Amino acid sequence: MRQSQLFTKTTKELPKDETSFNARILIKAGFADKLMAGVYSFLPLGWRVIDKIENIIRGEMNNVGGQEILMPSLQPKEIWKDTDIGPEDEKGWGRMREVMYQLKDKLGRDVGFGATHEEVAIELAKKYTHSYKDLPYAFYQFQTKFRQELRPKSGLIRGREFIMKDMYSFHKDAGELDDYYFKVGEAYKKVFDRTGCKSLMVEASGGSFTKNFSHEFQAISESGEDRIAHCDKCDFAQNIEIYKKDEIKKCPKCGGEIVVSKSIETGNIFRFYDKYTKAMGLYFTDEKGEKKPVHLASYGIGVTRLMGAIVEVHHDERGIIWPEEVAPFKAHLIELSGKNNASVRDAAGKLYNDLKKSGIEILYDDRDAGAGEKFADADLIGCPYRVVVSEKTLKENSVEVKKRNQEGAVFIGLEGVVDKLK
């Protein structure tokens, strides 16, 4: 993409109404824009990152047999009544009443915007699940979720509207569910490794479910809202409440030191077993002709939150340092042509076309801007590679290639650039 065509621009100043690093830098660099507290637009650069993250998740979910669908955001109140966990006289908007956006439409019907989709998923499953032969299966979606947070905070980390990948799996019994649950847990680890946001699988506690039912994935970061106790050598980790109760000093897995760190919750997985399926009447007939409740587990990854978390983990004082698999572009091509140097401009333009033809995603800074501005923007936007074409490099028939996460640059021949970046 030619940077001169990009409708967004970077700014020199940080926005005054954000203090979290991820929001400040993503807005400054033109990846996102805030419309209201906890509600952001994703601009061309940011949307490319979201797309990369989604594709990584999509691949791993497909690997464990997930089938991609899309459920509605707009939901009728009725589907929430049977899974309510509150007192009888408050039954209505159900277990999510505190955080759901709820309204009446023009016909006076109660509708809400989905904060999670277990209820919709079960309604859907009821139409297709009748026999043990129909089980197991899992489906997932990428969707905008709405949650009426009293206080959105930390930029993309806690918003009122955000993109989530949520998957729901349906099983004939608890044992089969458990096996699949941990298989998805492994898939989640791969997702977080690949996005460059390594997250520890932590037993969760608190909330409406006990620790036996759910796990969180936590990425260690100073800007996190959560705290976890974890081994400094292996991947053992505990929720802070459980850690305080157990008072362990050494890692039970490898004997390493236990340290407490702040962390960002990047994902969570829940085993509901037959709790909600029974309540909503999702049953199947087993081999013996007996009616049994379907067992349900659900699995969430906050996609936009993950983008924020990646920025929190991968940056320096000059800007973002995108991990390669989620970078908006693999390389940022900079021409330092001056006004009258057509040969630099031609060489850079040709290189841009060659790289594009080779399938390398490239952001080409063809703007009529000063060298300092171009370098500053390249560091800010944070593509993994920076390629500079200038009078200086052309004298040697070469270009300069520098990795964003390393000091020092190498000069390579014009012909070798495509191979170098492949």
Added chain:
RNA sequence: CGGGGAUUGGCCUAGCGGUUUAGGGCGCCUGCUUUGGGAGCAGGAGACCGUGAGUUCAAAUCUCACAUCCCCGACCA
């Protein structure tokens, strides 16, 4: 929802009762110049100083209410 802070051209801000015709920087427009770390010169456009009520001869400036944003806390299947 409790507590604290903030709100001034597109962005970052100065001004904190009268000398303000609201100043500067960035960005934007014109022209020239410049091109290896957010350049320079000259000219130009752009503001009901968050909203509403007060106080005062006089309000961006003081008072009250409200709204919005940020932070701490509570909350967060």
